[in-house]
Amino acid sequence: MTDTLLRTESLVKRYGGLLVTDHVSLDIRPGELHAIIGPNGAGKTTLINQLSGELFSNEGKVVFAGKDVTALPIHRRARMGLLRSYQITSIFEGFTVRENAVLAALGAKEHAFRFWRPMLGRDAAVAAADEALRAAGLAARADTPAADLAYGQRRQLELAMALAAQPKFLLLDEPMAGMSVQESGAVVELLKGLKGRYSILLIEHDMDAVFALADRITVLVYGRVMFTGTPDEIRENPEVKAIYLGEESTQECIP
DSSP: OTTOSEEEEEEEEEETTEEEEEEEEEEEOTTOEEEEEOOTTSSHHHHHHHHHTSSOOSEEEEEETTEEOTTOOHHHHHHTTEEETTTSSOOOTTSBHHHHHHHHHHHTSTTOOOTTSOGGGOHHHHHHHHHHHHHTTOGGGTTSBGGGOOHHHHHHHHHHHHHHTOOSEEEEEOTTTTOOHHHHHHHHHHHHHHBTTBEEEEEOSOHHHHHHHOSEEEEEETTEEEEEEOHHHHHHOHHIIIIISTTSOHHHHOO
């Protein structure tokens, strides 16, 4: 399908007798921000691990950019442009913000680490890093040691590191976890600026953020897709209200 960048076909992950993802089929379009929501234990993080290649599936298929990547490990998928933010690398606190982003840009390329060449002498990597820092709102902190960043800025740096690797697709697993309201608001605005430039799959518990950002939303319950639709369709779906929202009021749970 030319209008689908990433799709899964009946994806299954089992741990012994426990079925964690239950024949999950998704399609995500180029430039789309697609959110996955669901209660704790719904299988959301397991699914994103299967998509990134961190976990292999027991059954089913993952197709990215028209190629079957089901059997490919995480580093092979990353070099194709399928990147998982916050887990593709770590922040090096002794390096500056720019140096962290440059390392991420180098790490995305085959044969990148030739240590006899100065890291900041790689013009293409530095250009990619600086562009990513601008997109993540950290250009003014480029020369700041990563150790000096506040928590929210560290999360922004982790996103910048993913962007520096020049992805086609970003997998974001709770990017606003642990943030203050102000910090979360800044990340929402950041992600709004990335919409359309990248395809993004977002897992997030902050429903205000999800409904402000998502083009479509998939509701996952007990490892199975219950419903996929636009934010308006999610708001009005009686199954979502009854099963996902439980006894809480719609006003409290859905913006």
